Each structure stands twice: as structure tokens, then as C-alpha cells.
Amino acid sequence: MKGLAKSMWTTLAVFARKPVTRDYPTYHKPLPERDRAFPLLLWDKQIDEPFCTGCHACERACPVECMTVLMKDNPNHRSVGGNSGRRKIIDKFWIDYARCMRCNICVEVCNFDAIAMNNTWQGHELSVYDRKDLVMDLGALTSLSHGGGITEWVPVVGQANEA
Amino acid sequence: MASEMLPDEEYEVQDLLLNVGPQHPSTHGVFRMVMTVDGELVKDVVPYIGYLHRGAEKLCETMDYRQGIGFMDRTEYLAGHNAELSYVMAVEKLAGLEVPERAQWIRMILCELNRLSSHFMFMGAFGIDVGVFGTPFIYAWREREAIIDLFEEISGDRMMYAYFRPGGLAWDVPTNFVQRVKEVLVSSKTGIKDFDGLLTDNEIFRARTQGIGYISAEDAIDYGMSGPSLRGSGVPMDVRKDEPYLYYDQIKFEVPVGKNGDVFDRYICRLEEMRQSVSIIEQCLEHLQPGPIMPERMPRMLRTPPGEVYVRTEAPRGEYGVYLVSKGGNRPYRLKVRSACLSNLQPLKQMSVGQYVADAIIVLGSIDIVLSEVDR
Ligand code: SF4
Numbered sequence: 001m002k003g004l005a006k007s008m009w010t011t012l013a014v015f016a017r018k019p020v021t022r023d024y025p026t027y028h029k030p031l032p033e034r035d036r037a038f039p040l041l042l043w044d045k046q047i048d049e050p051f052c053t054g055c056h057a058c059e060r061a062c063p064v065e066c067m068t069v070l071m072k073d074n075p076n077h078r079s080v081g082g083n084s085g086r087r088k089i090i091d092k093f094w095i096d097y098a099r100c101m102r103c104n105i106c107v108e109v110c111n112f113d114a115i116a117m118n119n120t121w122q123g124h125e126l127s128v129y130d131r132k133d134l135v136m137d138l139g140a141l142t143s144l145s146h147g148g149g150i151t152e153w154v155p156v157v158g159q160a161n162e163a
Numbered sequence: 164m165a166s167e168m169l170p171d172e173e174y175e176v177q178d179l180l181l182n183v184g185p186q187h188p189s190t191h192g193v194f195r196m197v198m199t200v201d202g203e204l205v206k207d208v209v210p211y212i213g214y215l216h217r218g219a220e221k222l223c224e225t226m227d228y229r230q231g232i233g234f235m236d237r238t239e240y241l242a243g244h245n246a247e248l249s250y251v252m253a254v255e256k257l258a259g260l261e262v263p264e265r266a267q268w269i270r271m272i273l274c275e276l277n278r279l280s281s282h283f284m285f286m287g288a289f290g291i292d293v294g295v296f297g298t299p300f301i302y303a304w305r306e307r308e309a310i311i312d313l314f315e316e317i318s319g320d321r322m323m324y325a326y327f328r329p330g331g332l333a334w335d336v337p338t339n340f341v342q343r344v345k346e347v348l349v350s351s352k353t354g355i356k357d358f359d360g361l362l363t364d365n366e367i368f369r370a371r372t373q374g375i376g377y378i379s380a381e382d383a384i385d386y387g388m389s390g391p392s393l394r395g396s397g398v399p400m401d402v403r404k405d406e407p408y409l410y411y412d413q414i415k416f417e418v419p420v421g422k423n424g425d426v427f428d429r430y431i432c433r434l435e436e437m438r439q440s441v442s443i444i445e446q447c448l449e450h451l452q453p454g455p456i457m458p459e460r461m462p463r464m465l466r467t468p469p470g471e472v473y474v475r476t477e478a479p480r481g482e483y484g485v486y487l488v489s490k491g492g493n494r495p496y497r498l499k500v501r502s503a504c505l506s507n508l509q510p511l512k513q514m515s516v517g518q519y520v521a522d523a524i525i526v527l528g529s530i531d532i533v534l535s536e537v538d539r
């Protein structure tokens with residue numbers, strides 16, 4: 001009986017503590033800056049085009065091969081009268097969020113800081129009825145950054161692949 | 164005819180086949196056992212595994228060393244840091260990489276925190292297995308949440324960290340790391356005390372667990388058990404003590420062992436281990452100095468010389484080993500994960516035969532099984 005009483009006492013003592021429950025759909029806990037949801041592309045606001053040059057580095061490094069990258073000549077390049085220094089630019093870009101395992105490798109290999117992990121709640125609340133709706137195209141991938149939802153690339157200190 | 168009673172021996176007596184799983188809350192994942200029961204007594208248990216097989220080992224052979232890290236998390240989803248640790252240590256050993264001191268201490272802290280969170284998970288789930296102890300489950304969630312929030316602040320993810328890299332860490336910990344770890348330790352200590360108060364002396368809990376699922380030390384060793392499940396039988400085997408890796412040789416801690424080899428002793432070992440983990444982390448925090456977290460020169464693409472290594476570490480469930488063969492180049496030629504859970508599962512039949520059906524569930528719970536590690 002003594003043990004049982006001790007158990008009951010523990011429960012009672014816990015009952016007096018502050019509740020820790022987070023009322024999820026109505027309350028969103030603030031996410032840490034490093035939070036990794038899914039990768040998305042960043043928008044160069046100065047020139048008004050994506051940072052991504054379509055160099056395929058991330059596509060080749062992705063362990064689950066969920067990215068598809070197509071590159072084109074930049075119609076906005078200086079040589080053709082535009083104001084961009086990027087000779088090549090991204091044409092089409094798909095990331096299959098259903099396959100991505102959020103390993104951060106694409107962010108680490110990108111030389112242009114063009115891709116970042118979404119650290120907002122939009123990156124977590126992605127439920128859809130059909131898997132194919134999780135294949136994100138260039139518009140969907142850049143929209144958050146274009147609209148100012150993500151302002152900058154979160155630099156990581158001491159990356160693994162510094163030469 | 165019908166009114167005449169037949170003598171006993173003319174009844175056909177059949178044992179009942181009872182299927183548990185694969186989708187059953189008490190099997191801790193997708194695991195199926197087919198029990199032969201005679202009334203309430205278990206006469207035979209046939210386990211079926213493989214429902215969670217994803218071929219992580221084979222996949223890693225097609226990937227370079229960095230790409231493999233993410234898959235290691237998924238082989239052991241309750242203790243990702245520990246699984247990654249074995250893998251990156253194997254790569255480091257093969258490539259001859261020197262890991263900076265700071266990275267090693269941080270690794271140790273994270274692995275011990277992961278042990279805490281994994282054992283909290285055990286305490287919670289075990290309470291449910293034992294009976295109507297639903298309360299510890301919620302308590303466990305509370306403490307585990309605090310640890311996982313910390314992991315999220317450090318690595319960015321709550322379960323699939325992908326934070327360790329061959330050579331060190333992906334990035335440094337946040338500046339308030341030490342203070343945050345201390346906060347988490349305070350809540351963990353409260354949690355451990357709560358569990359102690361709730362379960363250890365509880366008469367009902369003791370009646371359900373003492374003398375159940377006995378396995379002798381000799382048998383446990385023969386089956387290749389490891390971790391708290393082996394220590395519960397009184398074998399003081401702990402890779403951290405026997406073959407110190409990281410800086411475990413500079414840290415003072417004890418290896419708790421049980422006496423009776425029953426379910427209760429395995430529980431007590433884990434509870435005591437959590438206290439030890441807290442003290443290990445506190446000692447590690449004192450050693451933590453600023454410094455680099457990656458070696459000075461790291462190649463862009465890590466290549467290893469030909470060779471083979473076996474590295475083992477003490478994960479929450481026992482010895483987590485990685486056997487890595489390289490024929491040169493940037494990917495493993497062969498990768499084999501020695502999972503503690505698979506070996507711990509072997510004596511399931513021996514431990515449950517002769518027990519009641521309800522006790523067989525407790526026996527399964529007491530070896531703290533994670534099916535992703537069994538099937539990989
Ligand atoms: S995101 Fe970066 S690595 Fe990937 S294609 Fe664009 S520029 Fe290249």
C-alpha cells in the first residue's frame with residue numbers, strides 16, 4: 001500500500017505543476033531559426049530573379065533524387081541588355097516534397113546560397129490529398145521568399161565541405 | 164448421444180493460435196508474433212520481422228559518405244544521434260580523420276541526451292504495456308518533448324537530425340547551448356524522480372514485473388543480448404566502459420546491473436542509467452571549450468583508403484555496431500549495421516514461454532524494441 005500511496009502522491013504533485021500542453025492548431029510554438037522543414041529557393045530582390053543558376057549541384061548531391069533542375073540562358077543577362085550578372089538561370093525546378101528526407105545536403109552544396117530550408121510553419125503544414133500535389137515547381141518553391149516570408153539564407157557555421 | 168457425456172480423452176484438445184500484430188499498439192511498431200496458447204499460458208512464440216525493412220544498408224552502398232548519414236537516423240528513430248555516431252566514427256576510423264575536441268564533447272552530450280529521451284520513451288510505453296499505467300506515458304512525453312525541442316534548436320530537426328558529419332559536426336551549437344542543456348537536465352531530473360515515485364515501489368507494478376521474463380546471464384550472453392536488457396541479468400557489459408570511445412574514459416560513471424534477470428531488473432537498470440546519463444552530461448559540460456568543430460582541412464568529397472572497420476558504440480538499446488568495408492573511393496563497398504534490438508529479440512521465445520499472454524507483452528516491452536532498428 002505504501003508504494004501505491006507514493007504513486008498517488010506523485011500524481012498529485014504533478015497535478016499542481018504548470019501545464020506544458022501546447023494547444024497546437026490554435027497555438028504555433030515559435031520555431032528556432034535553424035528549423036528544417038523542406039528546401040525552397042530564395043529570390044534575389046535586387047535583380048528580381050531567383051538566385052539559383054540551375055547548376056545541378058544539389059540535384060546530384062541529393063541522396064533520394066527528389067530534385068529536377070533545368071537551366072536556361074538568362075534573358076536578363078547584361079550581354080543581352082539586362083541587369084543581371086547571371087549568365088545562366090533556372091528554367092524549371094521541381095522538388096518532390098513527398099520524397100525529400102530533409103537532410104540539408106542540397107543547402108550545403110549550393111555555391112550560390114540559392115536554396116534554404118524552410119524554417120517557417122508553412123513548411124510543416126503541408127497536408128494534401130494526393131501525393132502528386134507535393135511535387136513543388138519553381139513558382140511554389142520561390143513564392144515564400146518572393147513574398148518576403150523568408151528573408152535570408154541561414155548561414156551554418158563550419159560547414160562540412162569547406163575545401 | 165448428445166445427452167451422454169463423453170469421457171475426457173475423446174475430446175480433441177487443440178492449442179489456440181493467437182496472432183498479435185503486425186499493427187498492434189503493444190508491439191511498438193510493425194512486428195508480428197504468432198503465439199500458441201493453452202488457455203492463458205503461452206506455449207510457443209514465433210516472431211515475424213521485416214515489415215519495416217527499407218534496405219538502408221544497401222542504399223548506403225550507393226551513396227557517398229555524407230549522404231549515408233540521413234539513412235542512419237532512420238535505422239534507429241528513437242536515438243538518431245547514437246546511430247549516426249557509430250556510422251561517422253566508422254568513416255573517420257577508415258579515413259584516419261582527427262576529430263576536434265569540442266566536436267567530441269558535443270557529440271557525447273547529444274548522445275547521452277538522446278539516451279535520456281529514448282529511455283523516457285521506454286518508461287512511458289512500458290507503463291502502458293504493464294497495464295493501465297497511462298500516466299507515465301504522458302509524463303514521458305513531457306520530458307522527452309523538452310529534450311527534442313533542444314535537439315530542434317541545435318540540429319533543426321526533431322527526430323532525423325543528420326547533424327554529425329565524418330570529421331565533426333555539421334555546424335556549431337547555438338550560443339546558449341550550455342544554459343539550455345542545464346535547463347533540460349533540470350526537467351529530466353524531475354521526470355526521473357516522477358517515474359521512480361510512480362512505478363518503482365508501486366505494488367501493482369511490482370506484481371506485474373517481478374519474476375516475469377527471466378533470462379539467465381549465460382543465456383543472455385549466448386543470444387548476443389546487449390545494453391540494459393543484458394545488464395538486467397547481471398552482466399556489467401557496457402561498451403562505454405569496456406572499450407571507451409569519444410571521451411568516456413575521462414568521465415566518471417557507473418554501470419548499473421540487475422540481479423534477477425527479470426523484467427523489473429531491466430526496468431531498474433534503465434532508470435538508474437538515466438541518472439548516470441544526467442551526471443555524464445553534467446561532467447561533459449564542464450569540459451566543453453570553444454574551438455573548431457571540424458578538422459582544419461577537409462576534402463570536398465571524402466574518400467577513404469581500402470580497408471574494413473568495425474565500430475561499436477553503446478546506444479540506448481545496446482551495442483550499435485557499424486561494419487564498413489571500403490575498396491577506396493567515396494562510398495562504402497559494404498555496410499552492415501549490427502543492431503542491438505535484433506539480438507535482444509532473439510530470446511523472446513525463451514522468456515515468454517510458460518508465462519501468461521499478458522506477460523508476454525510485458526516481456527516484449529521490457530527489451531525496449533524499436534522495429535526500425537530490427538529490420539533496418
Ligand atoms: S539551388 Fe544551388 S546547387 Fe541547386 S541548382 Fe540552384 S544554384 Fe545549383
Ligand code: SF4
Pocket residue numbers: 039061062063064065066067095099100101102103104105106107
Ligand atoms: S534536403 Fe536532402 S533529400 Fe531533400 S531535396 Fe535537399 S538533398 Fe534532397
